[in-house]
Amino acid sequence: MNTPRIVIVGAGFGGLQVAQSLANSGADIYLIDRHNYHTFVPLLYQVATSQLEPEYIAYPIRTILRRFSGKRYQHKPKTRFVWGEVQRIDFAAQIVQTDDCAIAYDFLVIATGSKTQYLGVTGAAEYAFPMRTLAEAVKLRNQILSCLQLASQESDPDIRQQLLTFTIVGGGATGVEMAGAVIEMLRGKLRQDYPTLDLKQVRLIVIHSGDRLLGEFSQKLGIYTYRKLTKLGVEIYLQSRVNQVTKTSVHLHNNEIIPSATVIWTAGLEANFPPTSADISTAKKGKLLVHPTLQLLEHPNVYAIGDLAYVEQNNTPLSGVAPEALQQGVTVAGNIQQQLRGKSPQPFSYFNKGRLAIIGCYSGVGKIGNFEFTGFLAWLMWLAVHLVYLPGYRSRLLVLLTWLYTYLLNDRAVRLILPISDIENHERSSN
Amino acid sequence: MNTPRIVIVGAGFGGLQVAQSLANSGADIYLIDRHNYHTFVPLLYQVATSQLEPEYIAYPIRTILRRFSGKRYQHKPKTRFVWGEVQRIDFAAQIVQTDDCAIAYDFLVIATGSKTQYLGVTGAAEYAFPMRTLAEAVKLRNQILSCLQLASQESDPDIRQQLLTFTIVGGGATGVEMAGAVIEMLRGKLRQDYPTLDLKQVRLIVIHSGDRLLGEFSQKLGIYTYRKLTKLGVEIYLQSRVNQVTKTSVHLHNNEIIPSATVIWTAGLEANFPPTSADISTAKKGKLLVHPTLQLLEHPNVYAIGDLAYVEQNNTPLSGVAPEALQQGVTVAGNIQQQLRGKSPQPFSYFNKGRLAIIGCYSGVGKIGNFEFTGFLAWLMWLAVHLVYLPGYRSRLLVLLTWLYTYLLNDRAVRLILPISDIENHERSSN
Numbered sequence: 001m002n003t004p005r006i007v008i009v010g011a012g013f014g015g016l017q018v019a020q021s022l023a024n025s026g027a028d029i030y031l032i033d034r035h036n037y038h039t040f041v042p043l044l045y046q047v048a049t050s051q052l053e054p055e056y057i058a059y060p061i062r063t064i065l066r067r068f069s070g071k072r073y074q075h076k077p078k079t080r081f082v083w084g085e086v087q088r089i090d091f092a093a094q095i096v097q098t099d100d101c102a103i104a105y106d107f108l109v110i111a112t113g114s115k116t117q118y119l120g121v122t123g124a125a126e127y128a129f130p131m132r133t134l135a136e137a138v139k140l141r142n143q144i145l146s147c148l149q150l151a152s153q154e155s156d157p158d159i160r161q162q163l164l165t166f167t168i169v170g171g172g173a174t175g176v177e178m179a180g181a182v183i184e185m186l187r188g189k190l191r192q193d194y195p196t197l198d199l200k201q202v203r204l205i206v207i208h209s210g211d212r213l214l215g216e217f218s219q220k221l222g223i224y225t226y227r228k229l230t231k232l233g234v235e236i237y238l239q240s241r242v243n244q245v246t247k248t249s250v251h252l253h254n255n256e257i258i259p260s261a262t263v264i265w266t267a268g269l270e271a272n273f274p275p276t277s278a279d280i281s282t283a284k285k286g287k288l289l290v291h292p293t294l295q296l297l298e299h300p301n302v303y304a305i306g307d308l309a310y311v312e313q314n315n316t317p318l319s320g321v322a323p324e325a326l327q328q329g330v331t332v333a334g335n336i337q338q339q340l341r342g343k344s345p346q347p348f349s350y351f352n353k354g355r356l357a358i359i360g361c362y363s364g365v366g367k368i369g370n371f372e373f374t375g376f377l378a379w380l381m382w383l384a385v386h387l388v389y390l391p392g393y394r395s396r397l398l399v400l401l402t403w404l405y406t407y408l409l410n411d412r413a414v415r416l417i418l419p420i421s422d423i424e425n426h427e428r429s430s431n
Numbered sequence: 432m433n434t435p436r437i438v439i440v441g442a443g444f445g446g447l448q449v450a451q452s453l454a455n456s457g458a459d460i461y462l463i464d465r466h467n468y469h470t471f472v473p474l475l476y477q478v479a480t481s482q483l484e485p486e487y488i489a490y491p492i493r494t495i496l497r498r499f500s501g502k503r504y505q506h507k508p509k510t511r512f513v514w515g516e517v518q519r520i521d522f523a524a525q526i527v528q529t530d531d532c533a534i535a536y537d538f539l540v541i542a543t544g545s546k547t548q549y550l551g552v553t554g555a556a557e558y559a560f561p562m563r564t565l566a567e568a569v570k571l572r573n574q575i576l577s578c579l580q581l582a583s584q585e586s587d588p589d590i591r592q593q594l595l596t597f598t599i600v601g602g603g604a605t606g607v608e609m610a611g612a613v614i615e616m617l618r619g620k621l622r623q624d625y626p627t628l629d630l631k632q633v634r635l636i637v638i639h640s641g642d643r644l645l646g647e648f649s650q651k652l653g654i655y656t657y658r659k660l661t662k663l664g665v666e667i668y669l670q671s672r673v674n675q676v677t678k679t680s681v682h683l684h685n686n687e688i689i690p691s692a693t694v695i696w697t698a699g700l701e702a703n704f705p706p707t708s709a710d711i712s713t714a715k716k717g718k719l720l721v722h723p724t725l726q727l728l729e730h731p732n733v734y735a736i737g738d739l740a741y742v743e744q745n746n747t748p749l750s751g752v753a754p755e756a757l758q759q760g761v762t763v764a765g766n767i768q769q770q771l772r773g774k775s776p777q778p779f780s781y782f783n784k785g786r787l788a789i790i791g792c793y794s795g796v797g798k799i800g801n802f803e804f805t806g807f808l809a810w811l812m813w814l815a816v817h818l819v820y821l822p823g824y825r826s827r828l829l830v831l832l833t834w835l836y837t838y839l840l841n842d843r844a845v846r847l848i849l850p851i852s853d854i855e856n857h858e859r860s861s862n
Contacts, residue, residue: 035847036847036848053484053486055484055486055847060624062624065624066623075833080627084482084584100584134847150514153532154516193494193496194493276445345608398829405825417466417467
C-alpha cells in the first residue's frame, strides 16, 4: 500500500488535535482551513471587549505545524497546510475540492465546527453582532467603542440612550461572559476617557429564552449567576424571545421595543459543513449523525468531530466545548491508525474533567465531579485553565501580562476602531 | 473676553503636540481626528512586515488626553476629543464643520498631514499598496502573507514567480526601510513555515527615479545603502520611472514589464487638507504657504503645521519628518498664547538634531551635525530613538519585547491574514 493520505478539514481544536496525534504516523496529512490561523475561540469575548489584542488569541497554523517536525517526531514533516475554503466533498471519488485545488483522500476528518444561527428572527442576520470569528470580535469591539464615541458627541438624549444600550441575546456561557466583560470594561479607567459622558446611563440587557441563565449548569449556579449579574447592574429578561432586530432596536415577543444600537447575538449555533456529493444523515441543528466510533454512518473512512458531530454520552448530547473536540481528535487519530492496521475503530468516550464558566468582575461558576463552586476561585480557575490551553508560549506570556495589567490597573489598553471588512474571506476572493 | 476656543484638526505628531503644549493655557481645546487613535507612522513598515502588532503603534487619543489632566496641569481638563472627518472649514464664519457637528473657533490649527500621491501613474491608485495608515499597513501585511501562501500552493511556475516578486516604488527612507524589512522577514524562521517553497525565488525590486537612494542624505550614505541592499539581494533600478501598475505587473518607462503581484508605493506624498470656504495659497505638492510664524498668509488666526505646511529653512524646504512637526507644534502653541496676550507671534526655527534612516539586517545610516555614520550603530540608534518617542510605557515595553524576540530568535510572531475593509472610515459612515 502507498503512503495513506489523510485530509483534515478545519483547524479548530478538533482538527488540530487530529493533525498533532497523527504527526508521527507516517501518513501524508493535509490540513485545510479558510484562515491561515487557529482561533482560540474561548477568549474571543475578551477581544470584543478591548481586553486582548486579536493577535494574542490567533496562532498561525503553519507555526503550529512547524512544531510537529521537532525532535519528538521521528518522521520528516508530512503535514501540509492548505489555505482555502472547501467547495465540495465528493465521497464517491474521495476528493475534497477547495477554491483552487482538488485533494484526494484515503481518510477524511471533517471538523468545520458551527456557525451562528439566527433562528429565523427578522433583521438578526443584518443588524445583530455575532461573535464566532476573530473578524466578528473585532467588529463588535469597533461597534462598542464607536457607540461610546458617538454618544459622547450626541446632543439628543434619546439617541444617546439608544447608543448606550447594549443588548445580549442568549443567556448561555457566551452571553453571561459577554455581559460581565462589558460591565468590567465600563467600570474601569475607560470612563476617564469620556469625561463628558455619564456612564451610569449605560443599559446592559440580557435576553434569554430559558427560565434560568447557564442552562448547562445546575439551577443553583444559574441563580447565583443571575444574582451576581443583577447586582452588577445587568437587566436580565428570562423566558423572553426576540422577534425582530433593527439597526436601532430590538423587539420582544411581548411587543416591548428596546431602543438599542448594539445587539450581540449569542443565542444559536448550527453545524457548519461544506457541500457534499451525497446526502449525509443529520440530527438536530444540522449536526452529523455518527457511529460511536465517530465515523459517518454512510462512510467508514470519513470522521466528523467537534461541534459538527452529534454525539451522545449517557443519553445526553455533548455540549460543544473544546475538551470534547480535543478528546475526539485523539480518538479519531487512533481509529484511523487502527483501520490502517486492518483493525476495528474504537468507540469514543468523553472524560468530563469538569466545567467552568466565567462571569467577570472576579466571579465565575464551576462544577468538578459533583462538587459545585462559585465566586473568585471559579474565576481564577477559568483564567488559569484557558491560559494553559492557549497555544504558544509567547501568546501565554502576553495574555498573562495583559491580564495582570487589566486587573491590577483596572484599565483597558486596546481601544482602536480599526475597520474590518464585512466579507470574511475578502482578501482571498480578491486574489 | 470669554475663554478662547482653539480647534486643532489632526492628531498626528504636530496636532497632538499643540494640544499638549496648550493643555495648561486655560483655553478650551477641541482636537478633531478621523481616527480614534494616534498612529506612530515611523513604525508602520514593521506592521506591514509582520513584526509589530498594529495595536502597539496606535494609541487611543482619549488616553493621551487623559494624561493632560494629571497633576502637572493646574487647570481642569479642557481638551476635548472629537471623532470625525472635517467636511469644510469656513474662515469667514470661523467654523469647522465635521460630519456631525459644527465647531466655532477663535484660533485654528490645521495639522492634517499628507496623503499618497500616485503621480498620475495608470493603475497605481487601484493596484499599488500605499503605506500611510494603519489599515493600509495591515492590508499590505495580508497581501505579503497571502502571496507566500498562494505561491506555496501554486503549480504554474510563472504565476508562482509573479506572486513571489515584490516591487517597491520609491527609494527614499520609506522604500529603503521597507526593502530591508521584507528581506529580514524572509530570511528568518518564517521560511520553516513554507517547507514546500523555495524562498530563493523571491525577487525584491526597488524602483527609484533619482540617481541615488536616500536623496535626503549625502551621496556617500546613498551609495552605502545601495551596496548594502544589493548585497542582501535587492534589485535596485535607479533613474527608472513607473508607467503603469496592473494587478499582476509593473511597467517601466523603458517598456520593461516586471510580473509582480505586489507593488508597494512609497514614491509620492501631497498635502492633505479639508475643503475650505476660500482659496488658500499653496506651494508645490499642494502644501500651504505660511508666514515664518506658521500663520496662513490670509488668516492670522489660522496656523498650518507638519507635512501640510510649506516651510523653508536656509532656503531649503523642510523634509516632513516628525521632529519638525513636533517643534512646530510647540511654536504654534506659544504663538497662539502670544496672540491671546496681544503680543506678536514669533517666527519658527527648526533645530535639527540629526537624521537617521534604517536599512534593516542590523544596518542603517545617520547624520548628526557634520558627522556621518553607517552600520550597526545607526541601526541601533534608530530603534532606540523610535522606542523613546513611542507614546505610552505599555507600548514601549511591548515593542521592546517584540524586538528582542524578533532579533534574538530571528522569528516573526504576527502572521494573521485578517481582512481589513477597503474604506478607511467604513465603520463611521455606517453609523
